[in-house]
Amino acid sequence: MYLKEELERRGVPALLKFEDGREVTAENWEERRLELVDILSREEYGYMPDEKFKVSAAEAAKPARDCAGKAVTERLTLTVSGSKGDFSFPLLICTPAKKPGGKCPLVLLINFRPDFPDKYLPAEEIIDRGVGVAMIYYNDIALDKNEWESGIAGMYPRPEYSWSKITMWAWAASRCMDYFETRNDIDFERVGVAGHSRLGKTALWCGANDTRFKYVFANNSGCSGDAITRCKRGETVEIIYRAFPFWFVPKYNEYAGREQDMPFDQHFVVAASAPRVVVCGAAEEDIWADPESQYLSCCAASQAWELLGEKGLIGVDRYPEPGDIFTKGKLGFFMRPHAHYFSRYDWNRYLDCFLI
Numbered sequence: 001m002y003l004k005e006e007l008e009r010r011g012v013p014a015l016l017k018f019e020d021g022r023e024v025t026a027e028n029w030e031e032r033r034l035e036l037v038d039i040l041s042r043e044e045y046g047y048m049p050d051e052k053f054k055v056s057a058a059e060a061a062k063p064a065r066d067c068a069g070k071a072v073t074e075r076l077t078l079t080v081s082g083s084k085g086d087f088s089f090p091l092l093i094c095t096p097a098k099k100p101g102g103k104c105p106l107v108l109l110i111n112f113r114p115d116f117p118d119k120y121l122p123a124e125e126i127i128d129r130g131v132g133v134a135m136i137y138y139n140d141i142a143l144d145k146n147e148w149e150s151g152i153a154g155m156y157p158r159p160e161y162s163w164s165k166i167t168m169w170a171w172a173a174s175r176c177m178d179y180f181e182t183r184n185d186i187d188f189e190r191v192g193v194a195g196h197s198r199l200g201k202t203a204l205w206c207g208a209n210d211t212r213f214k215y216v217f218a219n220n221s222g223c224s225g226d227a228i229t230r231c232k233r234g235e236t237v238e239i240i241y242r243a244f245p246f247w248f249v250p251k252y253n254e255y256a257g258r259e260q261d262m263p264f265d266q267h268f269v270v271a272a273s274a275p276r277v278v279v280c281g282a283a284e285e286d287i288w289a290d291p292e293s294q295y296l297s298c299c300a301a302s303q304a305w306e307l308l309g310e311k312g313l314i315g316v317d318r319y320p321e322p323g324d325i326f327t328k329g330k331l332g333f334f335m336r337p338h339a340h341y342f343s344r345y346d347w348n349r350y351l352d353c354f355l356i
Ligand code: GCU
Pocket: 196, 197, 198, 199, 220, 221, 222, 223, 235, 240, 243, 288
């Protein structure tokens, strides 16, 4: 394990031990994985409603040719039906007009804006690599505010449902996946979920909950995302909870200033998608997220892939430097020069992993 001494110094909890003290093996990994999801639900992000939803899609506009005719963009309205009634939100899907074998891989971006294209969504470059891209706008699901009336939050309110805005956004991505499964032009073995910053945290949490996403791309997700919380620089539990209590369940705040008492750390959320592909992107100047702590999470989480006989993180035994790209294993990490952003550089790193 890379940076083993540093992980020990920070007192990061063991990944490969059950809460009851049993050893984790390749045979019981799935049981441990579900335990990780349960711990993170209980302590940090909350639980998704425990029911089966039905989805249907309607055209919101006629499909249009895009990207010089290389792509087709569909604007849909997805309706999710559950015990509390129907809930609808817009879903955009842009796929290559020519799909070899009639199918294409697809990345679902949970985005900050409803615009298409958008500065975080370089559609033509993605299409040119043979990949489709879908997008939802997170405020269409539930507002990024400390209120519980909007969107799905109003239909499944707290405290009756113990969830958070991050869990609601992740839940919506899974409902998109329900819909993708009804189509015959998507390669289900290659569907990924991506997000930046708070939505990178969301992408990680979505991948942990929904194994149908075979790729998880967490860009600059940092605190309460891919960064080890213990002894982290920049943002802490206390700071993030004070500013964004609604991203979490109230229990998380008990660890403000008491990170050492957490029965988990963020390598759990990274490992909860093992042995699928997870790539964590950091940015050199993003001290708030803390690239060193982001890399440490990957070092610790890699044990899950290795336990299963897979290539985990193929990296180096030191903290990362700008320009480092460690994406040869199924757990990838890279550190882009410059600041917090979802850039084309980042997309290209994710697409490199997607297309091998
Ligand atoms: C704030 C927050 C971060 C978050 C970021 C974002 O800076 O402190 O945790 O990742 O917003 O989502 O842009």
